[in-house]
Amino acid sequence: MLLVVAVNGSPRRDGNTVKLLACALEEAMKRGAETVLLHAVEGMAGLKAQYCLHCSSPCKGGCYEGTRLAEMFDILRQADGLLLGSPVYFGTVAAPLKAFWDKTRCLRKEKALLNVVGGGVVTGASRFGGQEATLRALHEMMLSQGMTIVGDGHLTDADAGHHGACAQEPVLNDRWALERARVLGRRVFEVAQATVPLRQTCTAARVSP
Numbered sequence: 001m002l003l004v005v006a007v008n009g010s011p012r013r014d015g016n017t018v019k020l021l022a023c024a025l026e027e028a029m030k031r032g033a034e035t036v037l038l039h040a041v042e043g044m045a046g047l048k049a050q051y052c053l054h055c056s057s058p059c060k061g062g063c064y065e066g067t068r069l070a071e072m073f074d075i076l077r078q079a080d081g082l083l084l085g086s087p088v089y090f091g092t093v094a095a096p097l098k099a100f101w102d103k104t105r106c107l108r109k110e111k112a113l114l115n116v117v118g119g120g121v122v123t124g125a126s127r128f129g130g131q132e133a134t135l136r137a138l139h140e141m142m143l144s145q146g147m148t149i150v151g152d153g154h155l156t157d158a159d160a161g162h163h164g165a166c167a168q169e170p171v172l173n174d175r176w177a178l179e180r181a182r183v184l185g186r187r188v189f190e191v192a193q194a195t196v197p198l199r200q201t202c203t204a205a206r207v208s209p
Contacts, residue, residue, distance in 0.1 A: 002080040002192050004028040004185075005036045009086035009097025013039050016123040016171040020181050021085040024121060024165065027185030028081065033192075036075055040100035043069035052102035059105035069100075073107060080199065081117045081192040082147065083184070084138045088124040092137050101141050114146035114202045117192040119184045121165040123177075131166035139163070150191050152184040161187075 006025050010017040018037070025035040044050055049063045056062065064070050076082065086093040107113055120138035122131045139149050153161020165184050167177030
C-alpha cells in the first residue's frame with residue numbers, strides 16, 4: 001500500500017491549510033493509499049534548538065534524537081507521496097514549516113526523499129496574497145530533497161493544471177481551490193504509484209554495503 005503524507009506548516013492545527021490538505025489526502029485515500037497528516041508545530045515543540053544551527057556537517061540529527069520530530073522523520077522516510085501545505089506569511093511559507101524543513105538535512109544526506117512525489121497547497125487571506133510565490137517556495141524546498149514535483153493537472157480534468165492548489169480563505173468557501181486540491185491528491189497518488197520502482201532502487205542502494 002502506498003503511503004501519502006501531508007505536512008501542515010501552519011501554526012494552526014485545524015485552520016484553512018489543514019482543510020485543504022485533508023481534501024487532497026481524501027482523494028489519495030479513495031484510491032487506496034494510506035495517509036498520514038503531520039503538524040510541523042508538533043514536531044518542533046519542546047526542541048532545545050527551534051531552528052537549524054548547522055551544528056554538524058553532514059547532519060547527524062543529534063538535536064532531535066528521541067523526540068517527536070525524529071518520529072515524524074521516520075514517517076517521511078516511508079512516504080511514497082508528500083504534500084506540503086502552508087499559509088502565506090509575508091509572501092512566503094510560515095515559520096513552523098520552514099523550521100521543520102530546515103531540520104531535514106539528515107534526510108537529505110540519506111537521500112531519503114529522492115523520487116518521492118511531492119505537491120503543495122497554499123492558503124492566503126487575499127485573492128492575490130502571495131499564494132503562487134509561496135507555492136514556488138514549497139516546490140524549491142522539495143526539489144532540494146530530490147523529490148518529483150507534480151501540479152494539479154490530470155487526464156480526467158479540464159486542463160493540464162497549474163502549480164498546485166491555491167486558496168483564498170475561508171477555504172471551505174473556495175470551491176475552485178477545493179477541486180484543485182482533489183485533483184492534486186489524485187495526481188500525487190497516481191504518479192507515486194507509477195514510480196514505485198524508482199524509490200525501490202533508491203532504497204536498495206541506501207541499504208547495500
